[in-house]
Amino acid sequence: MAPDLASAQEHDHDHDHDHQAVPSDPALRVKALESLLVAKGLVDRAALDALVDTYEHKVGPRNGARVVARAWVDMAYKGRLLSNATAAIAELGYGGAEGEQMLVVENTAKVHNLVVCTLCSCYPWPVLGLPPVWYKSAAYRSRSVIDPRGVLREFGLELADDVEVRVWDSTAELRFLVLPERPAATEHLNESELAALVTRDAMVGVGRVARSREGAHA
């Protein structure tokens, strides 16, 4: 494809947008687009199948849960995770697209971290998969940075005044993962049992990890 982006983009400023109609039936529009791109030799259907399969079945919050559980049971690993998250996450086999550079931030009794992308939908795919709709919603994107405590309250999390809230707005290609607090009275659980408790919401910072899976959201 033509690399002549500068001249292509000049067009934007006097562009009247009339043709950017909302697809009346997105399912039909996308199906037509796929057929067209295949017919033009621009896309291979096997690649599309592999991409859908990867993000539906292989990449998701279970990856992040393994990272968190490892950090809870292995202090040396936790140290590496907090000092060089990209490398520590790669030790468990995760990395790449939308997680090329990672930072892990730790929740404690006195610090609560919350991750957002106010400008679009940046999210750490290798460890959490694709973002849920609420994360991409205008409501979450707009309010997380001005009223994080109110947002957390909507998720059922009331923070004491003496807890410091740190909001991480993903404006660059640095992706954030929250290391939640390990729930009390879980000393008897092994690493994989701990991983089963860790939720996506806790790793975004809108939830806590509960002692048992009941009562956990997502």
Place this chain on the structure above:
Amino acid sequence: MNGIHDMGGMQDMGPIRPEKDEPVFHAAWEGRMFALDMAVDGGWPPLDAFRYQIELIPPADYLRMSYYEKWYTALTELMVKYGSLTREELDSGKSAGPAKKTGHVLRGAEVAPMIAAGWPATVEVKVDPQFRTGQRVRARSINPVSHTRLPRYARGKLGTIVQDHGVVVFPDASAQGLGQKPQHVYLVRFAMRELWGAEASPRDSVYISMWDDYLEPA
């Protein structure tokens, strides 16, 4: 561009609506749209150009359209701009012949390696940092008319550099095809009270990634 996508700090977007047991894709076409974009997009166009194209969706449409409808619009607009498709082909769904300029077509077996490699935004060139960790800085009060990752709510605000996360492609340039203009990116801590005034929590803060060109010494 001071657009609707730059939502940080807005308060009228309604409640956040998490969905229980949310599927990765809500309909098959969402998965296909995701995959089409990833397949066509693998390395082209720059991610920043794709984001910018989404930002060019008129605000009323931006708010009304679902996430993957925006992807449909952005991808097809970019492909028409670059000459990979004509608008007639898009409207009719009929190919007028093989694409003239076909770049590499992603094959099924190439999906896993592509995801594993990702698209690092970091650049292996030596560029001197303009700021240092611990330094007080002010986010510049600027209003770029094209793509930028400097959110409005931070402009003109004072913050502290907490970490330098390396030399990275500059999105404001990259989105317009003006090259990489690589420069340092820093995590900058902004106190809630600096961003939102005296009624904000004195303990809380927002961390935002900021490129050299977004900052000035305080």
